Amino acid sequence: MSAADVAQPFHSPPAAATLQLQHRVKFYRSDAALARSVAEHVAPLLQAGGSALILATVAHHQPILSEICGLGIGPGTLQERCVIADAAATLSSFMYGERPDPVRFASSITELLDRTRAAKQTPVAAFGEMVSILWSQGKREAAVQLEQLWGELQRERSLSLLCAYPMQAFSRDEDHELFSRICSQHSAVMPAEGAFSCDGETAREIARLQQHAEALACEVEARKTAEEKLRRAHAELETIVEQRTKALRSLSLQVLKLQDLERRRIARELHDSLGQEFVGLRVILNLARRAPRDAQLWDDCDQVLERCITEVRTLSYLLHPPMIEEAGFVAAASWYVEDFSRRSGIKVSFQAGENVKVPDGAQLVLFRVLQESLMNVYRHAHASRVRVEVWEEPDRVNLEVADNGCGIPRERLARFNRDGTGMGVGLTGIRERVRDLGGTSEIISGRRGTTVRVAVPVPKDSIHDVPPEAS
Ligand SMILES: Nc1ncnc2c1ncn2[C@@H]1O[C@H](COP(=O)(O)OP(=O)(O)O)[C@@H](O)[C@H]1O
Numbered sequence: 170m171s172a173a174d175v176a177q178p179f180h181s182p183p184a185a186a187t188l189q190l191q192h193r194v195k196f197y198r199s200d201a202a203l204a205r206s207v208a209e210h211v212a213p214l215l216q217a218g219g220s221a222l223i224l225a226t227v228a229h230h231q232p233i234l235s236e237i238c239g240l241g242i243g244p245g246t247l248q249e250r251c252v253i254a255d256a257a258a259t260l261s262s263f264m265y266g267e268r269p270d271p272v273r274f275a276s277s278i279t280e281l282l283d284r285t286r287a288a289k290q291t292p293v294a295a296f297g298e299m300v301s302i303l304w305s306q307g308k309r310e311a312a313v314q315l316e317q318l319w320g321e322l323q324r325e326r327s328l329s330l331l332c333a334y335p336m337q338a339f340s341r342d343e344d345h346e347l348f349s350r351i352c353s354q355h356s357a358v359m360p361a362e363g364a365f366s367c368d369g370e371t372a373r374e375i376a377r378l379q380q381h382a383e384a385l386a387c388e389v390e391a392r393k394t395a396e397e398k399l400r401r402a403h404a405e406l407e408t409i410v411e412q413r414t415k416a417l418r419s420l421s422l423q424v425l426k427l428q429d430l431e432r433r434r435i436a437r438e439l440h441d442s443l444g445q446e447f448v449g450l451r452v453i454l455n456l457a458r459r460a461p462r463d464a465q466l467w468d469d470c471d472q473v474l475e476r477c478i479t480e481v482r483t484l485s486y487l488l489h490p491p492m493i494e495e496a497g498f499v500a501a502a503s504w505y506v507e508d509f510s511r512r513s514g515i516k517v518s519f520q521a522g523e524n525v526k527v528p529d530g531a532q533l534v535l536f537r538v539l540q541e542s543l544m545n546v547y548r549h550a551h552a553s554r555v556r557v558e559v560w561e562e563p564d565r566v567n568l569e570v571a572d573n574g575c576g577i578p579r580e581r582l583a584r585f586n587r588d589g590t591g592m593g594v595g596l597t598g599i600r601e602r603v604r605d606l607g608g609t610s611e612i613i614s615g616r617r618g619t620t621v622r623v624a625v626p627v628p629k630d631s632i633h634d635v636p637p638e639a640s
């Protein structure tokens with residue numbers, strides 16, 4: 170009990186109470202309305218010489234006292250015959266776990282009632298806000314139980330009892346049933362502010378309609394919030410789709426351009442290398458026709474043919490490594506790395522775990538990742554060294570291509586990681602191909618170089634066995 174409690178002995182003979190002894194419930198929207206109702210509940214009895222017990226939350230003490238004084242009750246009367254105590258502290262004195270304990274409740278309230286003294290002879294006007302606290306804590310069944318306990322005590326001790334709940338506490342549609350139960354436990358229902366003055370069944374009906382209106386208003390508010398959320402999500406999604414569509418469009422354009430470039434490159438290579446070799450071959454063959462016994466001419470023929478064969482093989486490997494189907498990714502990668510290093514003059518180390526098993530569907534994808542990454546090193550990195558590593562984990566195969574070059578500009582890479590735009594066909598292609606297999610790709614880049622790391626999943630039943638001697 171707080172020091173603010175004012176319990177004074179009451180010596181004068183109790184006045185006859187003219188009030189009806191009721192157990193009423195008040196619904197309210199504002200604290201001011203609550204304070205006024207409590208004052209209107211206790212003031213007549215105090216004026217008639219009776220006493221009052223007010224169990225309210227501390228924040229409500231002052232507004233209630235002001236309202237009571239406003240109704241003509243002097244400080245002397247308040248001191249003599251009114252006990253005002255903290256509802257939260259009183260509640261915790263009789264709660265047992267999640268429920269109010271009937272014995273502790275009776276003893277707590279009786280002790281408080283006894284402190285009003287006059288309670289022994291005259292009716293007491295009591296106000297309790299504990300049910301409302303329980304309700305706001307979500308302990309709704311406990312609130313209904315406490316209402317029952319109050320009801321019993323009210324009859325035993327001749328109390329004129331008032332309970333109160335904020336109408337906002339019944340803002341859900343499913344609150345309707347408990348709301349009805351609470352109303353039915355009270356002899357009178359006082360609707361929230363805004364209703365015309367009424368009592369009896371009309372008051373009950375108005376309170377019921379107010380609860381419905383409250384639930385509806387909350388539902389409307391919740392729907393509005395949900396609609397707004399949906400609208401924002403929709404707008405975000407549209408922006409993303411727009412960005413992706415733009416990126417996709419520019420990507421397909423790039424793919425077409427790249428295809429043209431690639432065709433031109435192959436045509437040039439065929440013309441410059443194979444074309445020249447064949448012209449040379451024809452010259453040598455013409456000479457050999459005239460001097461068929463010249464062994465040197467036939468040797469020259471042989472050498473030119475050998476070079477043509479190598480060139481055709483290289484070109485065909487680059488277009489589609491045929492060995493990848495028979496020998497697997499690791500063998501094709503080892504050949505490609507060696508060839509790349511020789512042609513570009515960049516040192517490339519190649520490390521592959523023993524008997525790495527790459528799933529059939531991932532062989533060509535990993536090869537293209539390797540090709541694209543090494544081409545990027547050659548074209549953009551200005552690197553002197555590259556490390557290529559392939560290793561296996563129980564559920565995936567990893568490929569890493571790391572160079573010691575100049576790195577990718579930070580902003581550009583951040584944009585690519587954020588929304589997948591801003592890069593060329595190469596890195597975007599790597600990402601999409603690997604994603605299509607259910608794998609992951611990662612590009613780490615800084616001043617010390619760039620690392621492209623991809624991991625493709627290994628489904629347990631689709632392992633392509635690579636014979637160790639195949640490479
Ligand atoms: N290893 C690398 N080192 C430095 N910059 C790189 C590297 N790989 C890619 N880049 C940068 O990323 C850009 C995008 O690469 P990519 O998507 O392969 O397209 P492209 O090679 O056709 O430009 C390149 O233009 C280059 O600026």
Ligand SMILES: [Mg+2]
Pocket residue numbers: 541544545593594595596
């Ligand atoms: Mg590229």
